[in-house]
Amino acid sequence: MTFDLSLYQLRTFRAVARLGSFTKAARSLGYAQSSVTSHIRALEARVGIQLVHRLPRGVRLTSAGEIFHDYSAKIFHVVDEMTSALNPVGETEGRASIGASALLLESRVGSLIRDCRYRYPRVRVSPRQLAISKVWEAVREGEVDLALVHGDFWPPEVLTGGLTLEQLPPLEVAPVGSVAITRADNVASALAGVRVLAVDPDCDSHQVLVTALRELYGIDPPVIEVGSLGGARELALNGYGIAMLPVETLRSPEEGSGLEVIAGLPRALLAVHALWAGRDSAMSAVAVVCDVAARIGREQAVQMA
Known part of the structure; x- marks a missing residue:
């Protein structure tokens, strides 16, 4: 008896086996759940036996x-060997879905996509924004292959759930406000009515700003969640509030962005990590994307020094 099996159906089966859910497998593969269900039913019809308990x-x-599952793993191993044999230069290829916290999405991920496109043209990077508190779950559930996150918000499950955590170059953030605030004759008076704009509520950097305003000027500012770096920049530009923004995204005063660093308020250095479920190969798509992310962080740190 010969089975006429399709690789895309086997790939779906492996995702279902790994994640234990049709829904999670569909999300991981970018399919509709009905497609995943159809693939599994087709496989079971081909082999003539039930493969999963619903x-x-x-x-x-x-x-x-x-x-x-064991034999499908062997099939993909042979496919990988064949791909390597037909690709003697060893050019990495594949897709890596990348989740990133709001501050990193603009400061690091844009450069990461451009650099990957140049260095690894066959690697496709698909980005999405994630709240810091949701990062570990998104990786564990297979929603993203790799996550880039800043800060030290790590529940115990991260270190005990079989995930890998790798430290990347840190991200420096600085207090930023409109020119009307930074160049005011009396900065304390200009700051009296401002709001602190929080890009990600799980990030501690805006609390650094709140504490500094309270201790230095006796101001107890309200904190407003804005959800994105672009939103924080726009609101700060219009004088609605001040925010802690990545130094590497700020333009020089000569470029006239309308935003400047507020003198006298502290900066913060935020830890940055890459989180993933493990590297299958040193040259897998996820591995090379992680390496590019580390390189970008180092290059930007040198530029800001």
Whole structure:
């Protein structure tokens, strides 16, 4: 008996086996859930046996499914060998979905995509913004392959859930406001009615700003969540508030951006990490994207020094 199996169906099966859910597999692969269900049913029809148990919450492989999973892994190993043999220069290819906290999405991810396109033209990077508190879950559930996150918000599950955490070059943020504030004759008076704009509520940098305003000027400012770097920049430009923004995204005064660093208020150096479920290969798409992210952080740190 010969099975006529499709690689895309086997890839779907492996995602279902890894994530234990049709829904999570569909999200990871970028398919509709109905497509995942159809792929699994087609495989079961081809082999003539049930491969997964449908449970109230998720799925579990049957004994036959476990055997099928082992052999599908061997099939993909042979496919990888064939790809390497046909690609003697060893050019990395594949897709890597990247989640990033709001501050990093603009300060690092844009450069990362451009650099990957130049260095690894066959690697496709798909970015999305994630709240810091949701990063570890998104990686664990297979929603993204790799996450770039700043700060030290790490629940215990990150260190005990089989995820890999790699430190990258840090991100410096500085207090930024409109020219009307930074060049006011009396800065304390200009700051009296401002709001602190929080790009990500899980980031501690805006609390540094709140504490400094309270201790230096006796101001207890309201904190407004804005959700994006662009939103914070726009509101600060219009004098609505002040924000802690990445130094590497700020223009020089000569370029006339309308925003300047506020003298006398502290800056902060935020830790940056890459989080993923593990590297299958030193030259996998996820691995090279992580390496490019580290290189970009180092280059930008040198430029700002």
